[in-house]
Amino acid sequence: MRRYHAGPDFLRAHSIAELAHMARRRLPHFAWEYLEGGAEEELTLRRNRQAFAEVSLLPRTLVPWETPDTRRTLFGREQALPMAIAPTGYNGMLHRDADVHLARAATERGLPFSLSTVSTSSMEQIVAAVPDVNLWFQLYSMTDPKVQEDLLQRAEAVGCKTLLLTTDAVLLGNREWDKRNFARPRQLSLRNKLDVLRHPRWIKQALWPHGMPSMANLDRYLPADQRNAAGAAHFIGEKMEKHLSWDFLARLRERWPHRLLLKGVMHPQDAEHAVKLGLDGIVVTNHGGRQLDGVPATLDCLPAIVEVARGKLSIILDSGIRRGTDILKACALGADAVLLGRATLYGVAVGGQAGAGHALDLLSNELRLALTLLGQPDLNQLRASRQPDATFSVS
Ligand SMILES: Cc1cc2nc3c(=O)[nH]c(=O)nc-3n(C[C@H](O)[C@H](O)[C@H](O)COP(=O)(O)O)c2cc1C
Numbered sequence: 081m082r083r084y085h086a087g088p089d090f091l092r093a094h095s096i097a098e099l100a101h102m103a104r105r106r107l108p109h110f111a112w113e114y115l116e117g118g119a120e121e122e123l124t125l126r127r128n129r130q131a132f133a134e135v136s137l138l139p140r141t142l143v144p145w146e147t148p149d150t151r152r153t154l155f156g157r158e159q160a161l162p163m164a165i166a167p168t169g170y171n172g173m174l175h176r177d178a179d180v181h182l183a184r185a186a187t188e189r190g191l192p193f194s195l196s197t198v199s200t201s202s203m204e205q206i207v208a209a210v211p212d213v214n215l216w217f218q219l220y221s222m223t224d225p226k227v228q229e230d231l232l233q234r235a236e237a238v239g240c241k242t243l244l245l246t247t248d249a250v251l252l253g254n255r256e257w258d259k260r261n262f263a264r265p266r267q268l269s270l271r272n273k274l275d276v277l278r279h280p281r282w283i284k285q286a287l288w289p290h291g292m293p294s295m296a297n298l299d300r301y302l303p304a305d306q307r308n309a310a311g312a313a314h315f316i317g318e319k320m321e322k323h324l325s326w327d328f329l330a331r332l333r334e335r336w337p338h339r340l341l342l343k344g345v346m347h348p349q350d351a352e353h354a355v356k357l358g359l360d361g362i363v364v365t366n367h368g369g370r371q372l373d374g375v376p377a378t379l380d381c382l383p384a385i386v387e388v389a390r391g392k393l394s395i396i397l398d399s400g401i402r403r404g405t406d407i408l409k410a411c412a413l414g415a416d417a418v419l420l421g422r423a424t425l426y427g428v429a430v431g432g433q434a435g436a437g438h439a440l441d442l443l444s445n446e447l448r449l450a451l452t453l454l455g456q457p458d459l460n461q462l463r464a465s466r467q468p469d470a471t472f473s474v475s
Contacts, residue, residue, distance in 0.1 A: 090431040090438055096402045099426040099439055103174075106430050108279045110261040110272045111173050111286075115425055118369035119253035124377070125369030128400025131377030135409045135464070138475040140455035148451040149458045150444065154192075154394060154417050155242065155339055155360065157214070161444050162411055162459065164192035165436075166398050166419035167218030167244060167343075172200025172293035174429040176286055181428050183210040185436035189444075192216050194244060194419070195297075197231065198316060202296035207238040216242040218343065220249070221321035221328070227301050228321075232336065234297075241338040244363065245329065248344035250322045253371035265317075266292070266310040326353060333357050341396070346381045351389040361394035361416075368399050368421045379410060383472075386414030404446025408454075412462035412474040 093099040104112050118125030152162035165186045171178035179201035186193040187210050194216040195203055206213060217235040222228040235243065252258075263269045268276070276283065295312035301319075302311050321328075333340055342354045343363035354362050364378045364385055378399040389395055397410045398419035410418050420443070427439030451457050456475060464472045 088431055088434065090427070090435045093430075093438065093442070096423045096426060096439060096442060099430060099435070099442075100422070103426040103429040106279070106285075107174065107282055108272065108276045110268060110275070111282070111429075113257040113261060114170070115174060115422060115429065117255055117257045118373065119255055119371055120373035122369060123373050124366050124375050125373075127377040128366070128369055128379075129402070131379035132400060132403070132406045132409055135379070135413070135472045135474060136467075137405065137408075137450070137454055138473045139453060140475060143455035143457075145452070146457040148448040149460070150447055150451070152411075152417060152459065159192075159417075160190050161407075161440075161447070162415075162417040163401075163407060163440075163443070164216065164396075164417060164419055165194055165424055166421040167194035167196040167199075167216070167246070168421055168425060169196040169198035170200055170293075170295070171196075171425065171428065173286060174425060175432050175435075176293075177201060177209075178425075178428045178432070179206060180209045181433035182424060182436050183213045183215070184433045185424070185427075185440060187213045188437065189440055190214075191440070192242070194218050196220075197297055198295045198312070200293040200296055202299070203234055203238050203240065205296060214242075215240045216244055216341075218244040218246055220246060220316070221324060221332075222319050223321050224301075224319055227319065230301075231297070236338075242341065242360075243332075243336050243338065244341045244343045245332060246343045246367075247324050247329075248365065248367050248371050250320070250324055253367070253373070255370065266313050326357070329359075330357055333359065341394075345385065346375060346378070348384040348388045351385045351395075355389055355392045359393055361396055362389065363419060364395060364397045364415070365419070366399050379413065382410070382413045382415060390414055401443075404443050404448070405450045407443065407447050408450050408459070408462065409464075409472075409474055411459055412464040413472060414464075 150161050165182050179199050183193040183206050192214040196218050197220040217240045261272050292309040294308050298312050299307045339360040341361040345351050345362040345364050366375050378397050394416045396417050397415040401418050407418050424436045424439045427435035464474050
């Protein structure tokens with residue numbers, strides 16, 4: 081019998097949801113929950129998706145056909161698409177060298193790649209493997225000023241020009257699955273150890289031959305015998321700065337002469353504050369529903385933020401992007417670009433670089449198709465209008 085699609089399995093995924101389904105089968109339970117889970121009741125996780133569903137698209141008809149134009153200029157650079165890969169920690173648990181795979185997939189498409197402080201490849205490894213990467217570095221601030229300064233100097237030394245300070249995760253959200261899956265910090269429960277044994281393909285893909293990866297950016301700050309997942313988790317728990325403030329951000333603004341973005345904005349007054357501090361951008365995010373459960377969807381917060389900050393800094397939105405139409409809606413409501421968290425992680429989990437690339441291509445094809453069917457081929461000309469029931473319609 082002829083197969084519909086030759087090549088690796090993941091290329092048969094026609095949507096991000098199908099990639100997620102494949103990732104769920106591929107990963108052991110604890111790794112899947114780490115990737116997919118939200119905090120507590122997962123109210124915010126669901127709201128993130130629901131908010132996109134509530135924006136309707138109102139097409140115009142008989143518009144002469146034009147190739148859709150999805151270009152956006154972000155920080156002075158023209159990109160083919162209004163998106164970048166979000167910083168996500170501990171990606172090596174999904175696939176060996178996952179950060180490098182994500183960076184390559186993004187770079188091949190001219191998109192920025194964000195590396196987390198708690199990544200499993202170091203910034204030096206990323207730049208060595210992908211020299212033309214447009215690298216954004218996400219900073220979790222550290223209590224030890226020497227470590228903090230060293231991270232900044234290393235970012236500058238590898239040519240990183242964009243720093244994202246994450247401020248919505250000074251304490252880890254209440255993720256019950258995490259507590260359930262581990263008997264002790266970084267020690268899987270017996271049930272999860274047995275489940276791992278049922279996933280030989282994942283063992284080969286992620287664990288073999290070195291075991292659980294360490295947090296490579298932080299290795300050099302740890303004693304030699306603690307350069308492993310458990311050591312890094314302990315270090316982060318002890319050394320992450322929990323007392324962030326606007327004064328701290330003002331000092332960081334003085335210290336970092338390149339682009340500085342605040343990742344963790346939901347309130348318009350915080351966006352105004354970021355403008356006053358002379359930041360280059362904000363990320364409107366709820367950390368993909370993984371931190372404070374019950375906060376609104378980011379898309380619902382966007383209009384009020386756009387009202388106070390549009391044109392004064394770049395407004396980037398994340399949390400819940402799973403379709404090209406989601407990107408279209410975010411841009412119509414005033415986002416300059418979006419960050420992709422789980423969408424590209426599903427891809428990397430099932431197919432490394434090619435899988436991440438497939439996720440990016442699915443989203444960009446969906447975005448182009450939607451612009452054409454909407455009768456508005458230019459992403460920059462999209463308009464959103466508020467309906468009597470307070471929802472938005474985009475044309
Ligand atoms: C597995 C996972 C790990 C994450 N790790 C980080 C991190 O280390 N630093 C950070 O700023 N945000 C982190 N985030 C949040 C993402 O940057 C982004 O805000 C979020 O994933 C967007 O939501 P989405 O996954 O629905 O697209 C993480 C998200 C996930 C799913």
